[in-house]
Amino acid sequence: MKRVIAGVAIAILLLVALGFVLLPGILESNINRVAEHEPYEVSEAAQALHDRLMVVDLHADTLLWARDPLERGSRGHVDVPRLAEGNVTLQVFSAVTKVPYDQQYTGTSGNSDIITLLSVVQRWPARTRGSLLERALFQAERLKDAEARAPEKLMIVRSATDLERLIERRNGGSYPVGGLLAIEGAHPLEGKLENIERLRDAGYRMMGVTHFFDNELSGSLHGLSGEGLTAFGREAIREMERLGIVIDLAHASPAAVRDTLDIATRPVVVSHTGIHGACDSPRNIEDDLMKQIADAGGLVGIGYWKGAACGTSPADIVKSIRYAIDFLGVDHVALGSDYDGAVPVAFDTSELAALTAEMQRTKFTEEEIAKVMGGNAIRFFRENLNES
Template sequence: MRKRLLITGASLLLALGFFALPSFLDYRMNSTADHGPYQASAAAQALHRQLWIADLHDDALLWQRDPLQRHSYGHTDLPRLLEGNVGLQVFAAVTKTPRGLNYTSNAADSDNVTPLIIAQRWPRATWSSLLQRALYQSERLQQTERDSQGLLQIIRSREELRQALARRNPEQPTLAAILATEGLHPLEGQLANVDVLFNAGYRIAGLTHFFDNELGGSAHGLAKGGLTPFGREVVKRLEQRHMLIDLAHASKPMIDDVLAMATRPLLVSHTGVAGTCPGPRNLSDEHLRRIAAGGGLVGIGYWDGAVCATSVDAIIKAIRYSVDLIGVEHVALGSDFDGTIHAPFDTRGLVLLTDGLLKAGFSAEQITAIMGGNVQRLLLQYLP
């Protein structure tokens, strides 16, 4: 009897440890160098309060923490986003990552996300379907919207964005949210699933993530090739649905292929630039120029792989380089918050970027554009 009790107790402890693991991983992997409070100059604080800030990439939907509750770990939640004066946050759906994830060479035959979502007690349908994982993350954000008492609104069209902007009140700020995919492997090889994702609220589509998929090559994959025939069909369908295409994580040949066929501006939601930080996924000067020539936007990331340091100065350096090369109207923010990065600050610390941009000699007009104005302009023109 005692042996049976010991076995039962040990099994219970193991189960409890398994279900507690996601929060532990979230705490360890979504970390910050500076936990605040965040100090900035009086001029930066005054300007920051006037901004409408947009961030093009956040993976918070992967984690089990409640987006409506303030947390002491991770990078974002609704209270901290509003405190940081964020007007629009793009939430990306992560549906698969390879074991042994690295920046240079990953196969597609393994998955870290499956055990994570099982431990987080996601619906059983998500355990074996990448499409269902994307749909569930959409449902999570929709439930957050319903429970937010009007503080969060999912944006699906340019008219909804106009309405959200008109309602925004500095005395009681609200957050607009847009859904994006972190790679289009949730299509599961079916073109019709573009429409399924669109109907679920997705308006930005990243084509690849850390491995090559049915659409083509990842910057971190094995073949690192260009668009496949299926990928070309998907790009055409995305443009027909007025979904914005995101080239973050795409291989260089895939970027070339998409640039050659795109008829609408392209995004690179979270990236670095090779001119300040060489790396497998950081954009060359040529790609920066071609993306800008098509009216696109480049979201500068905050982590060391993007800017080669964990610091505000490194982010500002990448922004300065990009602005000087392609013009201020093509540069935006792309934090990669909650994407298992070590960031200089959480979303409350965005005032540090405003302060850094001022110190680097950017004008208030330029800072307004970089911190969110460019994203607002693009979305008001190119959302459905």
């Protein structure tokens, strides 16, 4: 009988261990989907143009998932090999630290958290269980580890000088993908101003004010209060600017956007969004605020999911881009995919030439294409990252 019990116990342990190995992949395969599709038609001329571009994406949540970013994945949307296939010069990697179970575009509270369970399933270090700061630090460590293992393939960009070095390497025949670290909402500050500098020391150069719920800094676009910046939020904005951290207003409440624009001395970004006039969705803030962001020198990244663009095809995304160019001005529009952000999409990062082809097909000028696909973002980071 003891042998039988021992055998059953071992079988249970093996099943549990197998579950921990398989469950992360099963979860992500169901969340970060790419719709089945025939290969997109990309003419030789469109591909040649795409291959000459500097392509930049302002938002992907890849570091959240249990995949080696250096290996080409069979799930999800982004990894270094697929970035290279899509001719991406710079990918902004955003760290997600808390996501409520009741995540909705309106009326979301912060009283629950999916990432705690995900951190257990994916076997993150124990220090990440109860600390949003440690979750952000761990995700930065993941990118730094990837760079250390393959510096010829991945280069972390922390300064304007690093960005120039990246471009020089690519122009010289070496083609590393650049990675810039960002925070999806300033929740890992945990109410402490000094954590901004700690996150900067860890490599973060862009920081969102909020994510899906209200926090110590402000109300969220999707939260309960609708409030603007708190006193702590105003201090945090000033400290981010002092340290040369780019402020991201994706997910911020309209009141928080206005308050930030009132006190910001440097341009801001909305890293992943849609334009309300092109897609009347509660995920997209009103056009007049987008125009104020652009008029202040800011940059707006157009997302690839239905809630942002009212569709997911290259044609849907390009339609939103066209509206954004016409409304905001061509110098203020960029790509902001929200890849690996629990959104279904119609193409992954290896297929970005499909956007170039669709823009070419719909009579965008080459200047418009080059600016939107990455030229504007390169200019923005050149001007707004610290020199070193």
